[in-house]
Amino acid sequence: MPLRVDDVMRLLCHLSEERSIRAAVKHSARGAMVAGATAFVGGLMGGPPGLAVVKAYRGILKAWHGVGVDxxxxxxxxxxxxxxxxxxxxxxxxxxxxxxxxxxxHLIALVMGNSVLQQQIVATLVSYVTRELSAQVQYGD
Structure with missing residues (x-):
């Protein structure tokens, strides 16, 4: 079953690349400020070990909150x-x-040959990214 998940993820990547779909996660500027502030405090208080702790903490937060990438x-x-x-x-x-x-x-070829199916899949992807990742989706360059 994991191979089928990978196939669908590759399809979604292909469709989003072809349509130049980008996503901006809300509050990412606030997250960047918090990350910078915690790194500064960690470095100030603990030196290099403090920075390592902050980096691990941010990794845990990223995993817990999902992807925070623009x-x-x-x-x-x-x-x-x-x-x-x-x-x-x-x-x-x-x-x-x-x-x-x-x-x-084979999956990409099947979907690319059906424009209605492409639109439905892209709509599902956009809905997911908007709903689950709280992102704003933009089309084009």
Missing amino acids: GGVPQIIMELPPIQQQKLYNEVVAVMRDLDWTDST
């Missing part, structure tokens, strides 16, 4: 924790219904 949706998709990838996979597979594929290349 940029291309493909990057965001690939950095999703496995649980979130599985949830996204379930939503996309519900749209694809009875579509049967052998690998990611």
